[in-house]
Amino acid sequence: MSLVQSVDNVALLPAYLAAGTAVLVLLADLLVGRAGATVAVACAGVVATGVGAVVVGVAGTRRTFCVGADCSWVFDGRAALIAGVFALLTLGVLGLSAPLLRGGPTPVGEYCFLLACAMTGGVVLGAAGDLITLIVALETLTLPLYVLVGLRRGSLASAEAAVTFFVVSVVATTVTLLGAALLYAATGGLHLDRLGGLLAEAPDLPLIPAAVALVVLGLAFKVAAVPFHAWAPATYDGAPLPVAAYLSTASKLGGVVALLAVVQRALPAEVTGPVLALLAVLTMTVGNLVALRQRRTVRLLAWSSVAQAGYILAPLGVLALTAGRADEVRAGAYAAAVAYAVFFVVVELAAFAALVALRPAGADGGTVADLRGAARRRPWAGAAFALALVGLAGLPPGLAGLFAKVTVVRAVLDGGAGWLALVVALNAVIGLAYYLRLAATLYADPTPLPTDPAPAGEPTAPTLGAVPGRAAWPVTVALAGATALAVVIGFAPQLVLDLAAR
Structure with a gap:
């Protein structure tokens, strides 16, 4: 050779x-x-x-x-x-x-x-076709974000977010590298397809269960899957809003792509399947339940993105069942995970773009109460935000989110995991509560309610000046583009589904 x-x-x-x-x-x-x-x-x-x-x-x-x-x-x-x-x-x-x-x-x-x-x-x-390229690429994606998160000079929250993100990411990378080293020690291979062949031929090699667990759990940190999610809300809330948008979309997409690559091409399904099924259930359930109690807008969106990571992982959970390991079912599960991730990041970007348009220049996301009546003062930006929230909830007219959830449920049912499809459906219902609450706040009477309590350190009444008269034109263009793209893939989801299935 x-x-x-x-x-x-x-x-x-x-x-x-x-x-x-x-x-x-x-x-x-x-x-x-x-x-x-x-x-x-x-x-x-x-x-x-x-x-x-x-x-x-x-x-x-x-x-x-x-x-x-x-x-x-x-x-x-x-x-x-x-x-x-x-x-x-x-x-x-x-x-x-x-x-x-x-x-x-x-x-x-x-x-x-x-x-x-x-x-x-x-x-x-x-x-990436091997573990070294995969991990280096993932770190190239992540390393610049440490600095970007801490760019709000003079903000203690931004500095804390940057340090938290850095420490957690270093630990996650160390765990992933240790798993990759054990895989190499056991098989002598690093290329993903070669590892898949070697592990299929000799599944009982020593160190394999520990190596697989370390790789999967290390990448779960990057996805912000429960119980490796605690860094995400504080980091998103402390970062500048555009950086929080990038963390919630590009960074999460990178973790999903890396996890999917090793699960699809390298690691044995009978080992990864149960782990991913458990992570999916915990992630979507904890994310949705904690999001119900959030008062700060970015933290709500952060916990929402944790829950969305659970939906992305749900199709991979069918690998825990024998029926889910059939070639056609596995291919459908992988395609569903990729498609849902793409649908999610487009709609999530539209949501953050609307939030940036509704907040003063350089401000953080503020509280949910700060957005009371925002859609009455800024109808187009408010309508785009409401559409994005409805899409994340999986309801029409947010067709992109609706088709994304249908794709996940169909892939789960094809794998014979009816119980997992039920968990997805129940969590989608829970998610409606906070998505629709935030959407309703946008159209509520902007007059402050005296009964609204506020935690210490936060304003006791909504900041009526939080919605500027006019957003910067690049923000308007970004918002219009993200919203238009979400509408297009909502009406033509097959464009994404066909590419994801390749």
Whole structure:
């Protein structure tokens, strides 16, 4: 067997474009020194990355860095979908960041550079063919976010959020690396497909149960699955709103992609299935129940995203059953998890975009009471927020969220896990309570209610000036684009489902 690795530069084009965007942003900031030019270069690079991913993806599967049949880079339709989604999320967050970057203390060049680096990790993650590439890509996605979370200078909550996120992520990465090391010690392989073949032939190898558990649990931290979720609400609430949007969408999508890659291609289903089923039930149930008691908007959305992670993991729970391990059922479960993740991040981005539009420039998410009557003062932004909340709840006219939940339930039922489908349905009903409560608050009488209690340190009445007269135009464009995309995939969900099934 030849040890010479072939290199297909066309397959690597999306990664080149993403990394090149980060470099060009630094050069633009250094040579031009104008915030507008730096952001324009970042946006152009992000668009080029998305277009490059689509062009390479439609041409069929391309592989590179191969030794024999084992390849470290496999760019197919699903990798193109993931890269395109990361590019769209990055572009949207750049638009939402306009009020934060305009005349504020946030350094524009460093901010755009860190976002571009995170996007590069996401693009590489979708095409990773071995554990080393997978983990390095996941950390490339995560590392810039430590700095971005702490960018609210003078905010103790932001500093605490950054430190919490950093410590938890380091522990999660250590656990994942330990699991990968044990897998290599037991099998001598690191390529995902090779590991899958070796573990199928010799499932009783020593150290395998411990290695599988460590890898799955380490990646569960990244997804914010219960009981590895405690970092998420504080981190989201302490970060600037656009960064919280990126954490809730791109960072979570990265964790899902990494977990799905190892579960689908490398790890034995009979070991991972029960673990994922338990994580799914705990995550969706705890996330929804705790979200019911939240008064701060971003914390509510954070706990909501924890619950949504449970829905994403639910199709993978069918691997716990023998019927769920049939090839057709497994393929459907993997496709359902990817599709739900894509539906979720698009609708979640629309929700955060609406929140940014409804809050003053540079402000945090505030409390739910702060948004009382917001839709009466800002009808279009309020309607977009309400539509996103209804979509996250899985109700019409939020068709994207509705089809996402239908896809998950169908995949679970196909695997014979009727009990898990029942848990999903019950949790969807629980979620209605806080989603509809927040949506109703948007259209409530803006007059403060004297009976509304407020915890210590929070204003005793809604801040009626919390809704500005007009949002910055990049925020409006990002909100309109995210909402339009959510509507499109709601009316044509097969576009996502077909790509997810590849």
